[in-house]
Every structure is written in C-alpha cells, then in structure tokens.
Amino acid sequence: MGVKVLTISENILGANEDKARENQDRLDEHGILAVNIMSAPGAGKTSLILQTISKLKQKARIGVIEGDVASSIDANKVSEQGVATVQINTAGGCHLDASMIERALNNLPLGDIDLLLIENVGNLICPAEFALGEHKRVMLLSLPEGDDKPYKYPLMFTEADVVLINKIDLLPYLEFNLAAFRKAVTGLNPKAKILPVSCKTGEGLEDWFSWLVDAIGEGRQV
Amino acid sequence: MGVKVLTISENILGANEDKARENQDRLDEHGILAVNIMSAPGAGKTSLILQTISKLKQKARIGVIEGDVASSIDANKVSEQGVATVQINTAGGCHLDASMIERALNNLPLGDIDLLLIENVGNLICPAEFALGEHKRVMLLSLPEGDDKPYKYPLMFTEADVVLINKIDLLPYLEFNLAAFRKAVTGLNPKAKILPVSCKTGEGLEDWFSWLVDAIGEGRQV
Numbered sequence: 001m002g003v004k005v006l007t008i009s010e011n012i013l014g015a016n017e018d019k020a021r022e023n024q025d026r027l028d029e030h031g032i033l034a035v036n037i038m039s040a041p042g043a044g045k046t047s048l049i050l051q052t053i054s055k056l057k058q059k060a061r062i063g064v065i066e067g068d069v070a071s072s073i074d075a076n077k078v079s080e081q082g083v084a085t086v087q088i089n090t091a092g093g094c095h096l097d098a099s100m101i102e103r104a105l106n107n108l109p110l111g112d113i114d115l116l117l118i119e120n121v122g123n124l125i126c127p128a129e130f131a132l133g134e135h136k137r138v139m140l141l142s143l144p145e146g147d148d149k150p151y152k153y154p155l156m157f158t159e160a161d162v163v164l165i166n167k168i169d170l171l172p173y174l175e176f177n178l179a180a181f182r183k184a185v186t187g188l189n190p191k192a193k194i195l196p197v198s199c200k201t202g203e204g205l206e207d208w209f210s211w212l213v214d215a216i217g218e219g220r221q222v
Numbered sequence: 223m224g225v226k227v228l229t230i231s232e233n234i235l236g237a238n239e240d241k242a243r244e245n246q247d248r249l250d251e252h253g254i255l256a257v258n259i260m261s262a263p264g265a266g267k268t269s270l271i272l273q274t275i276s277k278l279k280q281k282a283r284i285g286v287i288e289g290d291v292a293s294s295i296d297a298n299k300v301s302e303q304g305v306a307t308v309q310i311n312t313a314g315g316c317h318l319d320a321s322m323i324e325r326a327l328n329n330l331p332l333g334d335i336d337l338l339l340i341e342n343v344g345n346l347i348c349p350a351e352f353a354l355g356e357h358k359r360v361m362l363l364s365l366p367e368g369d370d371k372p373y374k375y376p377l378m379f380t381e382a383d384v385v386l387i388n389k390i391d392l393l394p395y396l397e398f399n400l401a402a403f404r405k406a407v408t409g410l411n412p413k414a415k416i417l418p419v420s421c422k423t424g425e426g427l428e429d430w431f432s433w434l435v436d437a438i439g440e441g442r443q444v
Contacts, residue, residue: 040262040263040264040344040367040373041262041346041366041367041371041375042262042364042366042367042368051306058378066418068345068374069374069376069377070374070376071373071374073370073373073374092347092351092377093347094316094345094348110231119223121347122262122346122374122375123316123346123347124263124345125291125314125315125316125343125345126316128399129314138270139402142264143366144264144364144365144366144392145263145264145265145364145391146264148295149263149264151292151293151295151342152263152290152291152292152293152295153263153291153292153313154291154292155291155346162341167366169395170395173391173392173395198406199306220265
C-alpha cells in the first residue's frame with residue numbers, strides 16, 4: 001500500500017480545540033475509535049503500533065497516522081502491514097495539531113476503519129497541549145528514560161488514560177524504581193492505567209490489547 | 223549551595239539571535255566557555271554534567287544552568303557538588319532561549335566561572351532552533367532511542383559539534399547499528415565528533431573530557 005506524505009507547518013494561532021471537536025464528531029460519525037500515542041523519541045511508539053496491528057487486525061480494521069518532523073520511515077514500516085497509513089511531516093513542528101489531523105482524515109478511507117492509531121511527534125512536552133480529536137490518550141515511557149519523568153514532564157502524565165512502561169525487558173540492567181514511578185504517576189493522575197510492557201519480547205502486551213479492545217467496545221455502545 | 227529557581231515563560235517573538243550574541247559577548251568578556259547540552263528526555267544530560275564536574279572541577283571553575291519544564295530535581299543534584307547552579311523552569315516551554323539565559327547569567331557569579339554547562343530542556347526538536355549564546359553544542363543520543371534518530375530529528379544532529387552516544391553499556395541488550403548511526407550523522411554533519419560513552423560505567427568519558435579541556439583551551443587562546 002502506498003504511503004501518502006503530507007508536509008504541514010504548525011498553525012500556532014488556529015482554534016485548535018474547535019477543530020479537534022470537529023475531528024471527533026467526524027470520527028464518531030464513522031464509529032472510529034481514535035487513540036493519540038505520545039512519547040519521547042525512540043520510546044517505542046511505532047513498535048507498539050506494529051504489535052497492535054499484528055494482534056488486532058483480524059478483530060478491527062485499523063488505520064494509522066504517523067507524525068514526524070521529517071522522514072516517512074515509520075509510515076513505510078506500518079504500511080507494509082497492509083493498513084491504511086498517512087505520514088504527516090511537521091517540517092520542524094514539535095507536535096501534531098487538530099488541523100493536521102483533519103488533513104490526514106481527508107486522506108484516509110474512514111468508512112473502512114474501526115481503530116485509528118495516531119503516532120504523535122516524539123516529544124514529552126507540547127503534544128500533551130494539543131487535542132487532536134482523539135478519544136483516548138496513551139503515553140509510553142521507555143524504561144531507560146528513568147523513573148523521575150513524571151516530575152519533569154507533568155502535563156503528559158496528567159493527560160494520559162494509559163501509561164505504558166515500555167522496554168521492561170531492560171529492567172535487570174537499569175536502576176528504575178517501579179514503585180516510585182507508579183506513585184509519581186498516580187499522584188498526578190489517579191485514574192491512569194499503568195502497564196509495564198515490552199514491545200520486543202511481548203511481555204505485558206496482552207493487557208494493552210485487552211484495554212484497547214474494551215475501549216473499542218465502549219465506543220460501539222455509545 | 224542554595225539553588226535559585228527562575229520561572230520563565232518563553233518569548234516566541236523576541237529577537238533571539240541578537241540576545242544570543244549579547245550573551246556570548248558577555249561570556250567572552252569573562253573568559254567563559256559555554257556549552258549547550260541537548261537530548262531527548264532521560265538520555266543522561268544530568269549524569270554527564272555530574273561526571274564532568276567530578277572530573278574537571280579541579281581544573282576549571284564550573285557553573286551550571288539547568289533547564290526543565292518543571293521541578294528542580296536536576297539542579298539540586300548538581301548544586302550538591304558545590305558548583306554555582308541556576309534552575310530555569312520554562313513553565314511548559316519546550317526549549318531554552320537566549321532571554322532565559324540572560325536572566326540566568328544575571329544570577330551567576332560570572333567572574334568565578336571558566337566553564338558554563340547549560341542543560342537544555344529534554345527535547346530533540348526545538349532546542350536546536352534557539353541559539354543561547356553558547357560556544358559549543360553537544361547532543362546526547364541514548365542508545366535505547368535507536369539508530370534511526372538522525373533521519374527523524376535532522377536539525378539537532380546537523381547543529382551539534384559533538385554527538386555523544388550514551389548508555390553504550392546497554393549495547394549487548396539492544397539492536398543498535400553503530401556503523402549505520404555514524405553514517406547517518408556524518409551524512410548530515412561531516413564535522414561532528416561522535417563519541418560512544420557510558421555515564422554509568424565511565425566508558426569513553428575520557429574522550430569527552432579531553433574534547434572539553436581542548437575547547438576551554440581554545441577559548442583562552444582567542
């Protein structure tokens with residue numbers, strides 16, 4: 001499947017919240033659950049998306065929007081799995097915004113999608129400030145980033161429905177206090193679900209898939 | 223030594239380049255070498271600074287500016303080493319800018335500093351766009367972030383004088399192609415010095431210290 005590449009400069013002054021609501025209405029009309037996946041660079045967003053496609057593509061029709069400053073490396077990997085994929089290049093912008101998502105939606109077969117996975121730009125700061133029209137927000141922390149990140153990047157952790165701790169297979173080789181991390185996240189966001197996973201070994205991913213299938217089900221009941 | 227915490231909102235429209243030149247003139251008047259250290263969250267900037275203080279504090283009088291969205295965790299760690307430290311909290315801003323550095327310089331004993339280490343906000347995108355008045359730019363890639371990062375965050379790699387590959391002790395546990403990474407960096411920035419290091423085990427850090435001592439020496443000859 002070919003990859004569409006959109007180069008979109010960020011629209012700082014646009015009415016992002018209004019546009020995000022329009023996007024969500026449009027997604028709801030098509031019965032699509034949209035998930036905004038955020039993390040620092042290299043935490044494993046694309047690996048999570050690839051694992052999710054592999055596991056769930058028989059149960060749900062999946063579409064993917066890939067956000068990057070430059071390149072279409074990730075969209076190419078995803079597209080090879082046979083799902084509808086749009087790459088957004090932000091041309092230096094450090095986050096996706098709702099206008100970018102609108103343009104991506106214009107380039108996706110919305111009638112043929114149940115689950116839309118949106119990979120945000122790798123950045124723990126600004127993506128949390130810009131609603132896209134998503135129904136759920138997922139953030140990945142990569143274990144090597146350290147257990148103090150909720151104190152340094154509080155908004156991202158406050159806004160997440162799910163916090164995945166990825167690369168948990170590296171735990172034996174790192175000093176990472178899981179209890180301290182859980183306490184810090186829960187202090188900011190008592191409702192956040194915290195799931196340790198490894199997109200490399202597959203450890204813990206069943207919990208993620210279950211959460212996602214439940215979220216798709218909830219959307220269908222609305 | 224007490225830590226000063228400055229909360230500074232980013233100044234998007236300010237004449238950042240002019241302010242950066244003013245900062246550099248001021249640093250030059252005091253014979254201070256300023257190094258802007260940039261990376262994604264959790265790549266090891268603070269660990270690098272702590273190792274550098276430990277090794278070089280007998281050879282050079284060191285000052286540190288810590289940039290974070292929130293918290294003074296890093297400044298507290300650095301200040302315990304007995305060096306002059308200012309924490310900048312950007313209140314949501316995703317990078318330092320020259321005006322923030324000006325205010326930090328106003329709070330540092332410039333007559334007593336030879337080497338000023340500036341830890342930027344953890345972010346691979348925007349920090350590369352904002353000159354601070356620094357003489358050298360250093361970027362850290364953490365090995366677990368993956369070898370494809372130069373393609374996704376090209377500006378950061380293009381602007382760096384030195385690229386440190388940190389957490390090299392994790393190489394046995396990860397799929398990271400060092401040769402491919404070197405090739406990608408060199409393609410963007412043929413002059414960049416690439417140094418694999420581990421701030422945990424100390425591996426490779428002698429090369430970093432040598433580079434830094436040479437850079438201080440160059441500054442003194444000007």
